[in-house]
Amino acid sequence: xxxxxxxxxxxGDYWFAELTKDxxxxxxxxxSVKAADGKLNDQPVRFIAVVPDKNNQYPxxxxxxxxxxxxxxxxKVVNDVIDADANAITKRAIVAVIDVPSQAYGxxxxxxxxxxxxxxxxxxxxxxxxxxxxxxxxxxxxxMSGAFLAHGYQANKLIAxxxxxxxxxxxxxxxxxxxxxxxxxxxxxxxxxxxxxxxDIENYATLGLLSQLLDIADPDKATPxxxxxxxxxxxxxxxxxxxxGVSLSNRLGAENRASSxxxxxxxxxxx
Amino acid sequence: xxxxxxxxxxxxxxxxxxxxxxxxxxxxxxLGPFERVMSPWLEPQGIVPQADDGMVVAKGQxxxxxxxxxxxxxSFQGGSMGEVSGAKMAAALELAAEDNRNGIPTQAVLLLxxxxxxxxxxxxxxxxxxxxxxxxxxxxxxxxVIGVVAGTVxxxxxxxxxxxxxxxxxxxxxxxxxxxxxxxxxxxxxxxEYDSRDRPFIWSMTGGEVRYHSGFVDALxxxxxxxxxxxxxxFIKAGVPATHRSDNYDYYLPKLTGFDTAQQANREVTEALFxxxxxx
Numbered sequence: 316x317x318x319x320x321x322x323x324x325x326x327g328d329y330w331f332a333e334l335t336k337d338x339x340x341x342x343x344x345x346x347s348v349k350a351a352d353g354k355l356n357d358q359p360v361r362f363i364a365v366v367p368d369k370n371n372q373y374p375x376x377x378x379x380x381x382x383x384x385x386x387x388x389x390x391k392v393v394n395d396v397i398d399a400d401a402n403a404i405t406k407r408a409i410v411a412v413i414d415v416p417s418q419a420y421g422x423x424x425x426x427x428x429x430x431x432x433x434x435x436x437x438x439x440x441x442x443x444x445x446x447x448x449x450x451x452x453x454x455x456x457x458x459m460s461g462a463f464l465a466h467g468y469q470a471n472k473l474i475a476x477x478x479x480x481x482x483x484x485x486x487x488x489x490x491x492x493x494x495x496x497x498x499x500x501x502x503x504x505x506x507x508x509x510x511x512x513x514x515d516i517e518n519y520a521t522l523g524l525l526s527q528l529l530d531i532a533d534p535d536k537a538t539p540x541x542x543x544x545x546x547x548x549x550x551x552x553x554x555x556x557x558x559x560g561v562s563l564s565n566r567l568g569a570e571n572r573a574s575s576x577x578x579x580x581x582x583x584x585x586x
Numbered sequence: 587x588x589x590x591x592x593x594x595x596x597x598x599x600x601x602x603x604x605x606x607x608x609x610x611x612x613x614x615x616x617l618g619p620f621e622r623v624m625s626p627w628l629e630p631q632g633i634v635p636q637a638d639d640g641m642v643v644a645k646g647q648x649x650x651x652x653x654x655x656x657x658x659x660x661s662f663q664g665g666s667m668g669e670v671s672g673a674k675m676a677a678a679l680e681l682a683a684e685d686n687r688n689g690i691p692t693q694a695v696l697l698l699x700x701x702x703x704x705x706x707x708x709x710x711x712x713x714x715x716x717x718x719x720x721x722x723x724x725x726x727x728x729x730x731v732i733g734v735v736a737g738t739v740x741x742x743x744x745x746x747x748x749x750x751x752x753x754x755x756x757x758x759x760x761x762x763x764x765x766x767x768x769x770x771x772x773x774x775x776x777x778x779e780y781d782s783r784d785r786p787f788i789w790s791m792t793g794g795e796v797r798y799h800s801g802f803v804d805a806l807x808x809x810x811x812x813x814x815x816x817x818x819x820x821f822i823k824a825g826v827p828a829t830h831r832s833d834n835y836d837y838y839l840p841k842l843t844g845f846d847t848a849q850q851a852n853r854e855v856t857e858a859l860f861x862x863x864x865x866x
Contacts, residue, residue, distance in 0.1 A: 372843065375779075387835045426856040427845075427851065428750075428860075430746035430749070430750050434832040437751065445724060495706065509631065574669045581617055581623065583681065
């Protein structure tokens with residue numbers, strides 16, 4: 316029984332805490348963005364998570380959503396790693412612990428350029444990857460839409476827990492149903508036969524975007540074995556990322572994403 | 587100066603826009619409609635696919651230099667990004683970056699009329715947008731990636747993030763640029779927060795003019811082919827910017843943390859907070 320589980324604001328917060336027990340926290344961030352410098356197998360790693368902050372200065376982002384402050388703080392905390400390691404031969408790994416229910420929806424958010432804040436985050440992760448930092452995304456909960464684009468989707472490697480609470484999607488069911496003029500029922504029926512529309516992680520895995528799907532019996536109450544299993548898998552993915560290079564081409568190749576590959580082949584021929 | 591050769595840019599189709607931005611006689615379309623590389627996901631849902639999946643990739647020259655123009659056709663499925671359309675844009679940017687690494691200075695212009703992810707292809711659209719983000723960040727190291735949001739669809743969702751990653755962004759007054767569509771915000775946050783039927787209000791939040799005056803875009807142009815083209819040329823000439831807007835957290839963070847969020851936002855508040863003049 317972990318005390319951390321009781322104090323954690325979210326599953327993402329819980330896993331961040333478990334993975335950063337001996338790590339040094341990064342100061343100067345907004346409370347909803349946590350970062351810490353720790354180690355895996357004696358190699359330095361910066362862990363980063365977005366967590367709920369019920370007193371968030373921007374109340375539309377109180378529940379762990381990625382909003383204005385979260386986007387720009389992610390940009391800062393990732394750029395700091397890039398700058399610090401600019402002259403290093405081996406670039407430090409970055410692990411994004413992902414549990415983000417959505418981007419923030421609000422008037423201030425739109426007016427003050429939430430799209431730009433999220434671009435700050437996405438751009439920083441992409442820059443880190445291109446600079447040779449292995450970037451691993453560990454999806455322990457939700458990875459929704461713009462929030463996932465900002466925090467995780469630029470990773471070399473994506474690992475997800477096989478669990479009902481894990482969801483990767485472009486839009487929640489109710490909103491998607493309304494915008495496509497379908498009932499939630501009809502949407503669920505379609506999702507059963509159209510893999511990219513499905514809401515479950517097994518179907519998502521068929522798209523070839525994950526490097527690993529991990530069985531964790533109870534992600535809200537991990538055993539010591541679970542923790543070391545996750546650490547090992549993250550470590551292995553960091554090693555693989557170092558070998559495979561900076562592009563995202565390792566995500567291409569699944570049958571259910573065959574057109575993405577085919578378009579690239581044809582474009583190259585005609586280029 | 588308006589001339590006899592000028593015309594509306596907004597009224598042009600994606601293919602016409604791409605052709606007009608390239609030097610005369612240099613337009614060559616890749617994966618054009620006759621090749622019929624279409625979405626495999628729409629027909630099983632009873633939706634008629636389009637032969638080019640609503641995405642035009644055109645190679646040619648701008649000012650005598652190699653260029654690719656990628657134009658989204660806003661009239662097909664709201665300019666939404668599906669697997670094929672998204673892969674076309676991503677691949678074009680990836681190949682342009684590869685060109686630059688190989689000593690060919692291919693430039694890129696993106697014409698962004700899109701509601702974001704095509705919900706019928708949900709997760710594959712989102713993945714394609716992540717690939718587009720990756721490719722813009724790669725390419726913009728070598729050559730400016732220039733985005734244009736002209737109208738009338740606007741640029742939303744994950745593609746507004748793509749726009750915000752561009753080296754330079756050009757808009758018209760008719761353009762809108764924002765992360766979340768008005769209806770979704772109203773649904774998630776309530777009508778007091780965001781009234782999706784109040785058009786003047788929506789333009790005061792996300793319209794081209796306010797985006798220009800608050801520094802989220804680099805140029806505000808008339809709905810004119812000549813003005814769009816001149817603006818593109820001026821940014822090509824300007825080269826890769828010293829700092830990309832998406833890296834400017836040192837500017838944005840103090841503004842945002844210094845704002846008293848007991849206040850709601852309106853146009854005046856936004857323009858005062860992000861005054862163009864103090865960005866320099």
